[in-house]
Amino acid sequence: MTKPILWTSTRTSGTIVHQMAAAAGVDLDIRFISLRKGEHKTPDYLAINPKGEVAAIQIPDAGVTITEIPAMALWLAEAAPDSGLLPRDAIGRAKGMEWLCWCHFRMANTFYVAFQADGLLADDAAAAAKLRSAAMARAGDALAFVDAALARQPNGTLLGTSQVTAPDIFASALLFLADFLKLPTDRFTHLKALGAKVAAVPAIAAALAREEEIG
Numbered sequence: 001m002t003k004p005i006l007w008t009s010t011r012t013s014g015t016i017v018h019q020m021a022a023a024a025g026v027d028l029d030i031r032f033i034s035l036r037k038g039e040h041k042t043p044d045y046l047a048i049n050p051k052g053e054v055a056a057i058q059i060p061d062a063g064v065t066i067t068e069i070p071a072m073a074l075w076l077a078e079a080a081p082d083s084g085l086l087p088r089d090a091i092g093r094a095k096g097m098e099w100l101c102w103c104h105f106r107m108a109n110t111f112y113v114a115f116q117a118d119g120l121l122a123d124d125a126a127a128a129a130k131l132r133s134a135a136m137a138r139a140g141d142a143l144a145f146v147d148a149a150l151a152r153q154p155n156g157t158l159l160g161t162s163q164v165t166a167p168d169i170f171a172s173a174l175l176f177l178a179d180f181l182k183l184p185t186d187r188f189t190h191l192k193a194l195g196a197k198v199a200a201v202p203a204i205a206a207a208l209a210r211e212e213e214i215g
């Protein structure tokens with residue numbers, strides 16, 4: 001059997017998948033590529049992932065590559081069914097997927113818009129500033145929504161589990177993106193506590209430390 005390969009890049013959305021893989025304990029060949037050097041646009045990489053993005057999980061034995069964070073999370077959970085990355089029961093798993101899809105959609109239509117406003121409206125600085133500010137406000141609303149959901153759950157996790165699950169990892173990454181955008185996050189106390197809980201999982205801490213090392 002050839003080990004499945006996680007293609008990723010440090011400090012990108014690939015970090016979310018890297019953390020999920022670590023939390024699940026799935027044995028992957030992890031390969032970091034450099035977006036700065038354009039390694040995601042080489043013919044060899046495009047043959048693996050025609051989207052030219054990270055992350056991607058290549059499964060050589062099946063001749064397939066899985067992309068998109070919720071789909072990769074689901075595959076990881078199936079590959080390590082006892083890991084608790086997602087609940088095993090149908091309702092728990094569906095609720096987990098619901099949160100993953102929600103985080104994924106918010107990341108794209110809110111956080112990424114804030115990051116990309118200047119590029120999207122490169123010829124109109126005032127419009128770009130307006131777009132960025134609107135996206136930042138929506139990002140704040142999204143974090144408030146997660147924070148309120150956490151306040152209602154036992155154990156301070158999105159699914160109420162004692163163990164951190166894939167949605168918790170994704171939600172914590174949104175908090176990290178907010179910090180990167182310099183969006184004030186102090187009021188999201190439940191989400192901050194979740195972020196600390198996620199970062200304290202030894203396998204996740206090790207994955208993050210490895211990314212720091214690589215830079």
Ligand SMILES: N[C@@H](CCC(=O)N[C@@H](CS)C(=O)NCC(=O)O)C(=O)O
Nearest residue numbers: 012013014035052053054055068069
């Ligand atoms: N929808 C994708 C998003 C992937 C994505 O946006 N990846 C970024 C890194 S954060 C990327 O590879 N960007 C390179 C590019 O678009 O040129 C997912 O869920 O994985």
